[in-house]
Amino acid sequence: MIKAIIIDDEPLARLIVREYLQAYPEITVVQECGDGFEGIKAIQQHHPDLLFLDIQMPKINGFEMLELVEEPPAVIFTTAFDEYAIRAFETHAVDYLLKPFNKQRFDKAIRKWLDQHALAQAAAVRTATNPPAAENPPVSPNPGPMDAPRLTTETGSASEPVRNSRENTRVLLDTAGYSPLQQHRVVVKTGGKIKIIPVEDIHYLEASDDYVKIHTHNGAFLKNKTMSYFEKVLDAAQFVRTHRSYILNVQQVTRIDPYEKDGHLCILQSGAQVPVSKAGYVKLKAVLGL
């Protein structure tokens, strides 16, 4: 059984996906969600194989929701976003359906995913049973009505699409960060609760192992992104990477003190002290117009 979840804030939009899915008895819709919060809960509960995800939704949008899911499943976006806006993501998502979409277009997206899914499963089976040079033809664990013939034709280039769906979702999220949708806030999960931090509330960011620690006046939050991701996404006129491990909000700066031989120390309104490297000091001066 293939488990799918539909996440869309418009009831009729969910209805149409469910209706189209009736042609695929192997795909079961385990839950429908009206917003991203419900969506996260449902994903954690059901561990679906496939998501039908709208982008513009209440509170947190589809991309932000995906960021908060530990192992995001494969995603087919269903959105009214115009093609231009979504073109950046098209190579990474399994597919995107522009509303309104017809059954043919929907079938194409499903078939594409079924192919990828079957290949990934076959690869998993292959590596699990007899590791490297197995010549077993991949077996589709879910021989859907239309995927069987196409499968055999695509097995030749198997190794590439194998890592597809999930890996793609991850790459996609990095791309999505650059959309204006997300540049004005950061969504984090803290103690099972979801918090939306407007960027102007950020005091500074600190590298912390594989995470970035976001310091705000309400405390610090962890986000599993890289410093260079934030350096690129955040507005360069407001956020400066002053140090390999620090990005600070220049509006929070009250004082800059010399520190050790080449470095400086920024004192923020909150009293926090942020190290500034030699190169960082040059950047900071440029942004502050000193």
Add this chain to the structure above:
Amino acid sequence: MLLLGFGLNPGTALTDSLVTNALLALACSFISNNLQYYLPKNERYWYILFVSLGLSGLILLASKGILVPLLGAKTGDNNYALFFSRSWPVRFDIIFLQMGCMTILSVLWYSSEEEQQNLQRRADAERLSREAELTKLRQQFAPHFLFNSLNSISALVGRQPEEARKMIQQLSDFLRGNLRRDDQQWVLLSVELQYLELYLAIEKVRFGHRLSTVIDHDLPSLDMRLPPMLLQPIVENAIKFGLYDTTEPVTISISARAEDHFVRITVQNPFDPETSRPTKGTGFGLSSIQRRLYLLFARADLLETRIEGCLFTTTVKIPQLSIPYTTNADNKISLTNNNDL
């Protein structure tokens, strides 16, 4: 007349003055014609001076060339030639003064004319660009709305074809209304509210039970007028804020009240103060409304936003321009053309 005093006989004096004045008039018309097509720039007035001086000299020479042989031959003596050679500095001065006056007058006249044309042109350009901007501001309605509505219709077609047909009708009416509007005609609030209800009905189909609306108005406000497509983006903005900033059911309230020379329209929507900063940027919808109001009324104080707890309130006041001039006979005209103000 002056020449008589120098002891010349009337015939000679008359001929002299006629010829001189004719030449002067010729030169003046030449200069003023020239200036009509070529106005010197500010720094180049010395050029006019030189032209005047040169022309004065030419006139003097020409009048000498005509008058001395003519009158000298008539009277048969040297008196006139003598008189002319004595009087030439005075003649030159007078001629030059007249030329100068003429030149200055023409310069003033033509430059003021040019100034007026410039003003006219600038006003035209401003009016055109304002019209273009207004058109653009009006037309920026969300394609999202259209595509999502079509998607809803697509979903309804299978199970509830009657509902689908109804929604297609509503959507068509709405789009038709959107196309038909132009800034030349202000609309009655009652008409605008009907149109708004059409829009809200479509949104309610899209969002189901999550969206409810309350519209209330007093009677006199229904007869008041407002520019078309001004209210709708405000409501659109409220819906966007309300629906996308909370996950709970949302109520949008719209109220209209008549006041002295104004109709005051208030739109209220819930929002989450934790995550949104509606005060900072007024959001796309509202900043374009602000701009439009400014273009229409040259006032920046007609749109106000207020935050009380979790409620975001947008208030817009539309001046009723015809009311202060009710005694005026062209009241009707000012009512339909008040977008020119």
